[in-house]
Amino acid sequence: MNRLLKTHIPLCGFMELAIKSLESHSIIATAPIQPNRNMHGTGFAGAQYSLAVATGWALVQNRLDVAGMEGQLVVREATIHYKYPVTSDITLKAEFEVEMNDSELRSKMAEEGRINFPLTIAIYSEDKRCAYLNADYVVLGRA
């Protein structure tokens, strides 16, 4: 998944996004501050968003892979809240609030042709929750 992100999304390579832990229900990723800074030396708002949206994407894509499912994964909309400046290296964390097992996922896709994955991705720096992203991922079934 790390290689997928970095090879196929140039921005993820540049931002040095690295997945540290990826389970079927949760993910932890990191990135250094250096490529992701703004003119104040703190985390650029856009970099924080990009790291978070890619981390959430990886969690949902991995969940589909685990379930042996295919589908087109997109983000419909997302809201980011910035609470404190990101002053050092960045850690991203996300987990599913509602867990569906593989057969639930497959029957939902068969019945509705899509699955919504609302997700909150938290952005930490120096153990402080500096920002969080609420993103609405949607998996569309292959027609």
Add this chain to the structure above:
Amino acid sequence: MNRLLKTHIPLCGFMELAIKSLESHSIIATAPIQPNRNMHGTGFAGAQYSLAVATGWALVQNRLDVAGMEGQLVVREATIHYKYPVTSDITLKAEFEVEMNDSELRSKMAEEGRINFPLTIAIYSEDKRCAYLNADYVVLGRA
């Protein structure tokens, strides 16, 4: 402003964000699809957001510069809506919905210690409005 963005925000340099037109009330910027693509060859959700938030930032920062004002410009929260895939090079457009003249800006800062700049930044590709970002910029006065 172009140099400021590219020199001091590494991500803006990588994304090749280029300001094409910057007036006190409006901005137009562009970026090529290549560094901003995802694994499908369309615009990466994070890149679209980053280009848009930096474009809005440049418009507000320039407005402060024009008014001869100083202050700390931050984004509090922002929501992006993705409507269509970005299939080619990207154009960003934003303008202020409410225009305040310099003296209005200065008296607002003097009275309230902050100025809110809610802004919508539209993301176009091949003349189609593919996405838009609603971002709440805030300028905080120097204490």
